[in-house]
Amino acid sequence: MNSIQATVNKILTYSCVDGPGNRLVIFLQGCNFSCVTCHNPYTVGLCNHCGDCIPACHANALELIDGQIAFDPSACDQCDACLDICPISASPMVQNISVADILEIARKNKPFLSGITVSGGEATLQLKFVITLFEAIKADSELKSLTCFVDTNGHLGAQSWGRLLPVTDGVMLDIKAFDPALHHGLTGQNNAKTLKAAKTVRDADKLYELRFLVIPGKTDTEAEIDGLTKFALSLGPDIRVRLNAFQHHGVRAEAQGWETMTKTGIDKIAAHLRKAGIPEVITPAFYL
Ligand code: SF4
Ligand code: SF4
Missing domain, CATH: 3.30.70.20 (Alpha-Beta Plaits)
Known part of the structure; x- marks a missing residue:
């Protein structure tokens, strides 16, 4: 099974922003959302x-x-x-990489790693690879101490979560918007599966953090922040929320004209969330 391959856009052997500790991050190619605010739009299409x-x-x-x-x-x-x-937001530079190849990279970097994170694109589109990789890490005497995390938009059905969660240690779940029409406008998809996924992951005690991109005039409204506050608190008292600030880097032409999110704006929303009872609110380290 370790010969199973994924279409990989990029591998980072060191990252401290994709889950706890230092992580090996595998960015898989292909996404089922079409976000106007995507910073890596060339990870969306398949060549x-x-x-x-x-x-x-x-x-x-x-x-x-x-x-x-x-x-x-x-x-x-x-x-x-x-x-x-590229007319379809793909990349000619992707590589087909096997589970065995990733295990080898993990072995070489093991002294510096806390874990592995599979990101994207949308990692769960290559679910069989992700599950096989995580199973292989947990079965490997040298690598089993590494934690296995997924960074996802949550657009995955209950059966698939049932297969993925038993081999996953943590999930970072992106929620793009709470209003269904706004979410559809930002991503091309509805948000029902993502909101349901947050509860499923939380019930399995695997939700590491919710992520929310704050866009001035769109997702920083009272209704959206109220939606985020209520939803996060409904998941439990110890929820962790990461606020990301909308910036122009990489985004599509339509979003290039949108106002960017400032540190002042983010800090105000973070203070509101903390006051409402969300214990851990993470804000960006820098604003580009
Ligand atoms: S990456 Fe190049 S070959 Fe592949 S679809 Fe895009 S333009 Fe065509
Ligand atoms: S050198 Fe060629 S393959 Fe490499 S990034 Fe530039 S256009 Fe793409």
């Missing part, structure tokens, strides 16, 4: 090998071989021109 990005590559790092895009990492200087031109 269809159209070849449109090849002329954009000044380094000759891309070619079509037997109808498949082929990427030469040794020639690439990471200019990102291919990402800018």
Whole structure:
């Protein structure tokens, strides 16, 4: 089973913002949301090998071989021109990486790691890989002390959560908005599954934190912050909420014109949440 592969956009061997401690983070390619505020829109699509990005590559790092895009990492200087031109928000630089490959990377970095986080894109779209990876880590005498976390939009059915949660130590769950119409406008999907998922994960005692992107004039309204407060408190008294501040980096053209979120605005909302009884509210370390 360790030969099962995932389509991987990027691997970080050190991150302290993707769960507790220092973590190996695997960013899987592909997403079922289409967020106008996504900072990594090139992780959304899956390459269809159209070849449109090849002329954009000044380094000759891309070619079509037997109808498949082929990427030469040794020639690439990471200019990102291919990402800018792709019509379906995909990347020609993704790699197919097996569970065995990830275990090897984890072994090499083990002295510095607290755990592994699978992120995206949307990690749960490649559920079989995630489950197999987490099972393999827990069965490995050298790696079993590493915690296994998922960063997700929560758009996953009950049966799938039933398979994922037993092998997962923690879940970071993004809620984009509480008003259904606003959520649909921001993501292209409804929020019912995500809200249900938060309760399912919490009932399994695996909810590490809720994440909420604060966008001026959209998700910083009284109704949205009230929705966040009530929902978080309904999950229990010890809930942890991370507020993220909307910034322009990477976002689509429509959102480039939106006002960015300031530290003053975030601090005000954080104070409100703490006063309402949410014990742990995390705010951004910096604002770009
Ligand atoms: S990355 Fe995009 S532009 Fe390049 S081959 Fe794939 S689908 Fe076409
Ligand atoms: S990021 Fe790499 S593959 Fe893409 S266009 Fe630039 S050099 Fe070519």
